[in-house]
Amino acid sequence: MHSIPQSWAHLPFFAEKLPAIEAALEQDNRDILPPADQRFAALDFCAPEDVRVVILGQDPYPTPGHAHGLAFSAEPDVRPLPRSLNNIYKEMIEDIGSAPLNADLRPWAEQGLLLLNTVLSVPAGEANGHKKLGWQTLAQEVLAEVSKQPCAFLLWGAQAHKMEDHLTPGDHFILKTAHPSPLSARKGFFGSKPFSKVNSWLETQGKLPITWA
Template identity: 65%
Template structure:
């Protein structure tokens, strides 16, 4: 049997020996179209290593629309238009909060600066949101939170599902921001006006760390 791919920077997490082989077999046996494509499944962890991670944003599962998801929570391929509604609301808050605007929905520029964009499930059948919710993916998110919180890190927890994971964050000198989810169903109940982007940058600046440029730069898309 072929050993399933695992991101090298995170391969020491128990998930990859204890849980991932069975999940990989389940995905391989699923006859539906599974998103994102195999080579992008761990893109968030590939692009932001433990040593690089300064900010963690937790999402739910990949976008179930073919051509949208590419392995980073909330992010879409650069040519996607219109944007998913949650991402559109994130960008509205970004503009209100910082005056910065993104060129498109590709958030790899955030990832390159140490913003880990991690979904709690890393696969989804096309057209079936939460379709792989029970495969065992959450253990990976739990272990990533435990690992990253061994040193000071900023966590952005949008919505109840993400906030339930706070218990996996080790005590420490962290910034933990909680608000409603940016979904159209809840954004007006506390997401809009929460100003998470400037809060993260103030925290980073207070630690003499480089702040995050929340715009999406053209060079990030090459």
């Protein structure tokens, strides 16, 4: 199992909940995604004080070879693009005129954008297969932590919307829309212009905009 990200190790989840989750994963004979050493990749990229924007996803891609620990991201060689990501890029082109050339969103993470799923593991081929393991506590604690300072939150889909209650009140930018998946993108994700809106908000805060593409 991957070591706990040091800058987040003070969160109660790691002592109180993670051991039981790890025990359950060890007893699960299915192919678990992403690989254990990538499970906390989103937190490895961003220390709490460096997070400027949070995009909250649901759970990792259930297709082997796709998930690598960052919500909506996949390795650069993944073709075709995962369908939710394809819709994210479509909206980005409509919004700001360009999008990344491949599925790898690590350049976003390097700019203080936390790409966090509410559940951090999934059995191959079984979306939401680990939603009852208790991972959501970590997302709740992470959100409470990063929202101690002004932050932008893109909450995509009903599972992400429920997490708003865990934000520490403050001068945040919060945009709640439908999820970008093919099932729901036309119900309010398309046309929401999240990328230009986040950058406008960051500039009002005196912070550098995100280089999206």
